[in-house]
Amino acid sequence: MVDARVPPVLTAGPVTLRPHRLDDRDDIVEACRDEATWTWTTVPHPYEPEHADEYLARTIGSAVDGEWPRWAIDVDGRFAGNFGLRVVDGRADVGYFVAPWARGRGVGTLALWLACDWAFRDGGCEVVTWNALVGNEGSRRMVEKVGFHVHRDASRRYVVQRGERRDAWTADLLPEDLVSVGALLP
Numbered sequence: 461m462v463d464a465r466v467p468p469v470l471t472a473g474p475v476t477l478r479p480h481r482l483d484d485r486d487d488i489v490e491a492c493r494d495e496a497t498w499t500w501t502t503v504p505h506p507y508e509p510e511h512a513d514e515y516l517a518r519t520i521g522s523a524v525d526g527e528w529p530r531w532a533i534d535v536d537g538r539f540a541g542n543f544g545l546r547v548v549d550g551r552a553d554v555g556y557f558v559a560p561w562a563r564g565r566g567v568g569t570l571a572l573w574l575a576c577d578w579a580f581r582d583g584g585c586e587v588v589t590w591n592a593l594v595g596n597e598g599s600r601r602m603v604e605k606v607g608f609h610v611h612r613d614a615s616r617r618y619v620v621q622r623g624e625r626r627d628a629w630t631a632d633l634l635p636e637d638l639v640s641v642g643a644l645l646p
């Protein structure tokens with residue numbers, strides 16, 4: 461069984477996945493107010509500091525939504541994004557954003573690799589799945605780089621974003637699909 465209360469610290473190159481800290485709060489607020497973040501994820505919009513307080517209160521030191529780990533992405537000691545795995549019956553579904561100040565240099569790809577590697581090695585998972593709102597080219601490119609098989613057709617009305625049901629791209633990753641981390645390191 462996954463112990464989601466203390467997510468393990470995982471590192472690849474310049475990217476670390478670590479438990480959240482209270483002093484991540486202001487960076488979380490700034491990142492969640494970024495247009496790409498709220499456009500492509502389900503974070504509240506408009507995003508208020510209280511949303512970050514509530515998120516951190518739920519995330520730090522307690523199991524979140526059952527049995528699933530959530531990490532802060534960390535680069536150079538600064539919060540650089542959120543990464544979550546929803547683990548159900550041996551399947552882990554990924555959810556993430558990279559903070560605007562950390563984008564475009566492979567941070568998301570390495571964070572995704574770390575979480576998938578952990579899911580297979582230690583999380584007891586047989587498959588990792590992904591979905592993104594149709595049109596999220598950056599997230600799609602990221603999962604393709606790590607080895608995910610993106611399904612040809614979009615899944616209709618697959619996700620709910622702020623009360624509206626939207627079509628999504630979906631993909632899956634088996635352990636043998638995961639690329640070598642050496643192929644991703646800068």
Ligand SMILES: CC(C)(COP(=O)(O)OP(=O)(O)OC[C@H]1O[C@@H](n2cnc3c(N)ncnc32)[C@H](O)[C@@H]1OP(=O)(O)O)[C@@H](O)C(=O)NCCC(=O)NCCS
Nearest residue numbers: 496500556557558563564565566567568569592598599601
């Ligand atoms: C999508 C996101 C996670 C990518 O993070 P990142 O750290 O910038 O990604 P990387 O630097 O690892 O880039 C991975 C690949 O995607 C490409 N990419 C990144 N953003 C892109 C975009 N907006 N459009 C097209 N390609 C993009 C990169 O060029 C790279 O491919 P390459 O190596 O072939 O050049 C980040 O932009 C983000 O958080 N966006 C808003 C929230 C979001 O979409 N979350 C995911 C919901 S499913």
